Amino acid sequence: MSQLVKYDGFIETAGQVAETPALDIKGQTLEVLGNIEALLASVGASKQNLTRIQIWLADMGDFDAMNAVYEDWLADVEKPVRACVESRLAAPEYLIEVQAFAYLK
Numbered sequence: 001m002s003q004l005v006k007y008d009g010f011i012e013t014a015g016q017v018a019e020t021p022a023l024d025i026k027g028q029t030l031e032v033l034g035n036i037e038a039l040l041a042s043v044g045a046s047k048q049n050l051t052r053i054q055i056w057l058a059d060m061g062d063f064d065a066m067n068a069v070y071e072d073w074l075a076d077v078e079k080p081v082r083a084c085v086e087s088r089l090a091a092p093e094y095l096i097e098v099q100a101f102a103y104l105k
Contacts, residue, residue, distance in 0.1 A: 004039045011049070011102040013039050015056070021093035025062040028095045029069040036100045045104045047073070050080040052101040060086040062095060 003014045016035045018028035040046055055070075057063060063084065074080075080101075089097055 004043065006043045006104075009104050011040065011043060011045055011100075011104060013100045015054075015097045015099045017089065017091075017094045017097050021091070021095075025057075025065045025095045026069050029066045029098075030073075032096055032098045033070070033073045036098060040100070040102060043104070045102050048077045049102040049104050050074075050077070050100060051103050052080050053082040054099040054101075055082065055084040056087040056089060056097040057084060058087070058089050058092075058095050066096060 001014060003016075005012050013036055016032045016039075018031045019035070020027070020031060023031060037047060040049065053070075055066070057066060066084075087097075089095075
């Protein structure tokens, strides 16, 4: 399965989950956002190219902690549009899944 697709300037990642699921929500969020940043870099893009972020949380009670990490991660760039919903994820140890969309001219 591809983790990223780029076509005609449009970039889309697969949903990213933590590689270290024992982490708390802040740790998983930071790890997932780092994975997204690395995927973007692999095609010459960066956080500045983000247009949309989709977030799934296993527990909406984790929203504030996740959001603090997210806001810090995007502190130096224009924020993309975002949706965040509660959902059962692929495995119970995953607390967050994030999919990113970007555009690179």
